[in-house]
Amino acid sequence: MTTFLRPSAAVRAARLRTLFHDLESRLAVAAFAGALALFALQPAFSQEAGAIRVEQPWARATPPGAKVAGGFAVVVNGGAAADRLVSATAAIAGRVEIHEMAVTNGVMTMRPLPDGLPVPAGGEVALKPGSYHLMMMDLAGPLKAGDRVAGTLVFEKAGTVPVEFVVAPIGAKAPAEHTPQ
Ligand SMILES: [Cu+2]
Numbered sequence: 626m627t628t629f630l631r632p633s634a635a636v637r638a639a640r641l642r643t644l645f646h647d648l649e650s651r652l653a654v655a656a657f658a659g660a661l662a663l664f665a666l667q668p669a670f671s672q673e674a675g676a677i678r679v680e681q682p683w684a685r686a687t688p689p690g691a692k693v694a695g696g697f698a699v700v701v702n703g704g705a706a707a708d709r710l711v712s713a714t715a716a717i718a719g720r721v722e723i724h725e726m727a728v729t730n731g732v733m734t735m736r737p738l739p740d741g742l743p744v745p746a747g748g749e750v751a752l753k754p755g756s757y758h759l760m761m762m763d764l765a766g767p768l769k770a771g772d773r774v775a776g777t778l779v780f781e782k783a784g785t786v787p788v789e790f791v792v793a794p795i796g797a798k799a800p801a802e803h804t805p806q
Pocket of ligand 1: 724725735736758759760
């Protein structure tokens with residue numbers, strides 16, 4: 626009677642349930658740890674002034690000798706009035722320009738936005754690779770992945786928002802994973 630050597634359907638189902646519970650509790654623990662890590666990192670990843678909140682400022686690492694680097698963030702305007710990003714600074718850069726990247730006649734070009742970047746009331750603007758970005762110019766040295774670069778984003782109405790750009794690897798398309806320090 627070989628059937629006696631095999632676990633019954635009930636036993637197998639019970640084992641499966643145990644496995645699921647195990648997985649569930651592990652996932653819950655991981656989610657909780659993740660939430661804690663995010664909470665601990667919050668000051669570095671979201672800064673605000675007035676109605677403006679700057680989320681996840683980051684920059685891209687540079688190869689040796691590079692004189693420019695890209696800076697990115699999401700700007701959220703929680704207010705009822707439109708605002709405008711008018712300038713920015715970064716400790717490692719001589720100056721920072723606000724740029725737009727666009728495809729003109731099939732060629733990817735970028736140009737400075739002399740009037741700054743509008744942030745609509747109750748809306749948000751993403752500075753990201755291939756789009757709007759901060760151009761850190763006249764770098765004093767290379768940006769290395771994992772570095773944090775102090776800087777500011779200055780808005781017409783909200784004023785100055787202090788930020789810390791977290792440096793992601795060369796060529797990164799998005800901020801690096803947030804790892805607890
Ligand atoms: Cu640029």
